[in-house]
Amino acid sequence: MLFQVVQLRKACSHPYLFPGIEPEPYEEGEHLVQASGKLMILDQLLQKLHESGHRVLLFAQMTQTLDILQDYLELRRYSYERLDGSIRAEERFAAIRNFSRGSTSGNAGSDSKEQGAFVFLISTRAGGVGLNLMAADTVVFYEQDWNPQVDRQALQRAHRIGQMNHVLSINLVTGRTVEEVIMQRAKKKLQLSHSVIDDEVSENVGKDVSGPGPGDLKSMIYGLRLFDPEEGSKETLSEPKLSELNEMAAEVLAKRNKEKSAEDMEKFVTSSISLSDKNFGMVRSDATIDLDPGLDEASYRSWVEKFKEVAETTDKTPTELESRKVTPEEKLQRLDAARKKAEEKKLAKWQTLGYQSLSVPDPILPDGSDLMSDSGAVNFVLGDCTSPSDVCPSEPNIIFSCVDDSGNWGHGGMFDALARLSSKVPEAYERASECGDLHLGDLHIIQVNDAEVGGMALWVALAVVQSYNPRRKVPRSNISTSHLELCLSKASSAAAQKSASIHMPRIGYQDGSDRSIWYSTERLLRKYASIFGIKIYVYYYRKPSRS
Known part of the structure; x- marks a missing residue:
């Protein structure tokens, strides 16, 4: 009930x-x-x-x-x-x-x-x-x-x-709905409280609340007579x-x-x-409020019978009405159709704006025989991760950095270092936000230079692992471990395809946050370095001396 x-x-x-x-x-x-x-x-x-x-x-x-x-x-x-x-x-x-x-x-x-x-x-x-x-x-x-x-x-x-x-x-x-029944019940309760608290009105109120009243009728069947x-x-x-x-x-x-x-x-x-x-x-x-005291269970049943008769005379029979029920398979088909339609609309918008997504698709893990590789390793070095050529001058490199989904390029630290490295990085990030291509778990890889032009190839991988909401007291959330793992798997897969190594700062360690975040991140790094057989370099950054 x-x-x-x-x-x-x-x-x-x-x-x-x-x-x-x-x-x-x-x-x-x-x-x-x-x-x-x-x-x-x-x-x-x-x-x-x-x-x-x-x-x-x-x-x-x-x-x-x-x-x-x-x-x-x-x-x-x-x-x-x-x-x-x-x-x-x-x-x-x-x-x-x-x-x-x-x-x-x-x-x-x-x-x-x-x-x-x-x-x-x-x-x-x-x-x-x-x-x-x-x-x-x-x-x-x-x-x-x-x-x-x-x-x-x-x-x-x-x-x-x-x-x-x-x-x-x-x-x-x-x-003429259950809400009027609620209002009538509320009125009776108020009258009852007044009769208990105030002796002066007890005589008048007692008559209204004693015995069964129209508010005690079943709210389920209230108002059905008014609906033909x-x-x-x-x-x-x-x-x-x-x-x-x-x-x-x-x-x-x-x-x-x-x-x-x-x-x-x-x-x-x-x-x-x-x-x-x-x-x-x-x-x-x-x-x-007139609650129609004459409406009882018999009236309700007669109304139901009348409703059945009308349903049988209409074009849609009960069998047809049952066939309109959406099955789980039909629901999945509708969701897939809606996703395809939204994807087509998004691609049409990108084509109009001349935008090409730099987001990396979900990786495909190697076969079980090659699941663990001895060639992968995680190395800890001292230096600046935005200058990977100082550590690996003879191979392609990918710089891995974490960002939020706000679309606003930050200032200081890695933001300034990456912007000095190439203006393509903040431009690609802001462009992705303008075109609705910036979501948690996305990894955008931007190519900074080409080996054919001179030097080794260099990319910057921006991992979207933090949400931003200006209405919160602290607008930027903590790093999401699940989205970080997804981005690390994408970056490791891309590095394996490009025969490159990954260079990154020690995430969440220098900002005074919970160090357990880093230790779980370190386990993920060793996992994907071993799976894809790549080298990952984690940098301790030492500020240059003023002297």
Whole structure:
């Protein structure tokens, strides 16, 4: 029963919460908003709130819903912060600090950078208690909790000491669905708590909560009578006009400027059925929601039988409907087709830009008989790895260096040394980023000089083993051991094909990081030097003396 209720709640929030509904390959677009009536209303509300300079706390129950809302905010280019159970403590404090900084006066002309983020996406359970977010003056509940006290606590994040603005609370509820059952149950629980705590209202409230009420009906079958299978099969529902949605959003936000009174504490419910009928309205929080007490198990079964009869008369028989189920083989075929399409699109773009990838493909390991070779070795030397001719003047050389996936060439250390060696190296790295050819685990080999021109052939291998995210406290991550191993195998395979040796610094040793990273790297070096029969030189770099 609980599983079915969760699925019904997903249907109320957004259809993309169900697997296989969103288009593949997924691309951001207006379909994200148009797929959900609730998100269409939220879109209009946020547009007006953003224009008037307000700040918003947006609560949702499920982290999957937060993912969809985050995609929506990215689509509309609204600044935001996010907080859920997976956010670490330091990131949590940074998000709160970024949202709270700047003015909260609600001036539409204020600078958004100084004012902080426009929306704070919060999971109700993870961020409903212990936060002081008085920078916001609007609280929107995209999904409601079964326990009304949880939503009340979440609302209090904006009702803190120092709040100078009126706080507007908006509940988005899909009409005639399980969400109205949740709201009715929440109302009864609040009445019960008032009757226990406040003796003055116990007489009035006791009548409402005693005995079975309409809120105790099965939420699974609530609203089925309002859905006619014959009308649903015709797909004749009309889309709401944008002007009507706009008018409704303006009417909701206009309540902020009205004077508050005990009789004017309102919550607003947007109904998906009202949207299709173009009949927009606001429901008072003290209004009784008609849960149709006459709907029982017998009514539910009669509705199911009617639905079966309609299904049999339509063109698509149940057998045909079953045949529409996607098998695992078909799913793999679709994924392969999507990958091929994306690859063709990428190659067409590269051809237009005149770009040729320097990324090395995954290596093919030698046969089992040649798996271990005595010719491979790892040597430790003193010097500069960007001058491999000092150690190996009579053979081709590959300089191995680690980079991140940001596409921004760094400064100092190996970055300056490689740039002095040849301007081709930073240019190739930045060019690969511009063309979308820079991913974790990629190894790009750039040829610096040719043996035919003079001297021995020299290449630079850039291993993409670190991720970069400017939103993190430390933007550049640590070296990924799995991606480093993949890049080392690619570099070793390329060195074996070119009859070259590999020259590299002692990775992660001089920057004060955990030395265990280096020892695991050393084992990988010995492994691939032995497999491919190559020589790898690891350099201890000594800074030149000032004297």
